[in-house]
């Protein structure tokens with residue numbers, strides 16, 4: 001690891017373009033945080049025309065660059081007003097997947113909070129069916145989103161009626177992306193709603209749901225509200241990842257680490273004993289550089305915990321968090337890590353390759369991803 005490399009904007013752009021060509025794994029991406037600005041503006045304009053929102057106010061909020069943590073969560077409330085109907089959920093799912101695939105993300109774990117909205121006849125289940133319809137309607141690339149092994153598949157699940165487009169055009173020259181889903185519990189929800197999400201995840205295993213995430217405004221609620229649901233998820237064989245340490249809530253951080261989730265997101269506000277615990281636990285960390293800087297969770301990349309964790313060879317994966325909200329992409333995150341931490345292409349390629357070990361999909365997918373990375377490594381040399 002060298003020191004920071006200062007790149008001109010054209011050098012940074014060249015680096016980003018190089019990273020587009022390399023296979024990558026995305027493990028921390030929120031569906032509604034990854035929506036294209038152009039789609040949000042189109043949806044806002046439409047609602048503006050119906051007189052339901054004031055378009056000019058909303059346009060300003062969507063296009064604003066820097067946002068505090070509080071503003072980000074207010075923006076999510078606005079995005080949800082724009083996107084939360086079945087048709088739009090299907091549309092944004094399709095677009096988000098095609099966007100990730102277009103920059104050579106070969107495996108994506110997409111997370112979203114199943115939402116209930118009685119006024120439009122939306123249940124958590126129907127929200128998720130709209131997401132699955134989005135997966136099925138991907139046409140620009142080949143998509144694989146159902147489990148290869150049928151170990152956890154419940155044949156009685158009523159979701160089986162949904163069309164599954166699990167195409168595999170090996171050798172066709174088309175891009176291919178593996179997609180698996182994590183269902184998020186929002187920290188504003190009740191314990192009962194969280195349990196409903198976990199049960200839905202269990203029923204939808206055959207449709208590519210592999211785990212549960214705890215997210216939402218980190219200053220809201222108590223994580224212990226969800227402990228029973230999270231424990232149940234784990235007992236039933238779902239993977240669990242927690243947003244951990246986005247704010248300095250030390251008691252919570254300590255308890256979350258003791259829970260031993262399969263991964264954690266962010267890990268910004270850990271104290272020395274927590275770092276020791278994290279490192280000895282070997283829990284992989286989903287690192288979201290741009291998100292941490294834009295929300296001012298970390299004041300500067302020079303002091304980002306990536307450096308210490310990288311030196312300690314702690315398992316980590318670079319992720320976007322909310323590529324739409326933070327105007328980023330996974331290629332930008334790699335390029336940023338390269339310049340901020342003075343890491344070469346080879347070292348960061350290895351980081352991407354190693355992250356295959358932390359995915360929540362079955363061994364068959366891991367093996368196929370390893371082959372993709374081996375073949376790309378051959379071309380790098």
Ligand code: 6MZ
Pocket residue numbers: 030031032033072076077111112113114184186187215216217218243246291295321322
């Ligand atoms: C915590 C976050 C987040 O689920 O509606 N979310 N939670 N920390 C973050 N860091 C900035 N970014 C996004 O996607 C949007 C939801 O994801 C969670 C929030 O609950 C947000 O409402 P879905 O698809």
